[in-house]
Amino acid sequence: MPRKSVQVQAEQTATAVPRTIQIIRSEDTSAINVQEFCARNKIGESSYFYLKAIGHAPKSTRVGRRVIIFPQDEAAWRQSIQDNPLPTSLRRAAEAITKREAA
Known part of the structure; x- marks a missing residue:
């Protein structure tokens, strides 16, 4: 007899737990990684890490x-x-991107 009551209790618990998980995503939160950032802004990865070392890199989040x-x-x-x-070597790339986005 105790076995049936445990089984009934387990079935009731299983039905109480939602079976689907809804994930809500927004387009404005699409993050990019360092490689995509460098490609989008026309700078090399070594330049990104140089900027990070001197405190000029964008805020990044580690996941x-x-x-x-x-x-x-x-x-x-x-x-x-x-x-x-920026330092002279990176200034030209930044100015080109700013002009391209303004156009």
């Missing part, structure tokens, strides 16, 4: 072993390089 950059952080970085110019 596990991945490093991701959110679009709002990339936009803030672009605004900051207009206010605080």
Whole structure:
């Protein structure tokens, strides 16, 4: 007899737990990794790590072993390089991107 009551209890518990998980995603939260950031902004990965070392890189977030950059952080970085110019070697690439987006 106790065996049936345990089985009934397990069935009731299983039906109480929702079976589907809904994931809500928004388009404005699509993050990019460092390689995609470098390709989008026409800079090399070594330049990104140089910028990070001198404190001029965009804010990045570590998720596990991945490093991701959110679009709002990339936009803030672009605004900051207009206010605080980059080293000469990177300034030309940044100016070209700004002109391309303005057009």
